Amino acid sequence: MAIYEIIEWEVAPGKMEEVLKLEQPWQAYVRNNGGRVIGGFTTAIGDTSRLIGLISYDDFGKFGQAAESAQQNPELEKLMQAAGGLITDIKTSLLLPTPASELQ
Numbered sequence: 001m002a003i004y005e006i007i008e009w010e011v012a013p014g015k016m017e018e019v020l021k022l023e024q025p026w027q028a029y030v031r032n033n034g035g036r037v038i039g040g041f042t043t044a045i046g047d048t049s050r051l052i053g054l055i056s057y058d059d060f061g062k063f064g065q066a067a068e069s070a071q072q073n074p075e076l077e078k079l080m081q082a083a084g085g086l087i088t089d090i091k092t093s094l095l096l097p098t099p100a101s102e103l104q
Helices: 016-020 023-032 060-070 074-082
Strands: 003-011 036-042 050-057 087-095
Touching: 003 016, 003 060, 016 050, 023 036, 023 050, 023 074, 050 060
Parallel strands: none
Antiparallel strands: 003 050, 003 087, 036 050
């Protein structure tokens, strides 16, 4: 069963455009490490300082491999350095689809 990772980045005030410039390199990183980017989202109404990414992995094993790879990946380190000062908080959750979910 696929699992989904949702990542919420809290973006520093006035820095959203700079952060969005990192979206394509981040998506390439995810794909190169076994994930499939479902989408990236900003908030249209509400807290407009959030950027949200939704990623799928085939199973917990694939997610675990990606997480382990991230610990020592220079590509991710480069992206994190580029985002320095632009992101104030990151929240991550793993989601399992319900039986009626169109995403399985």
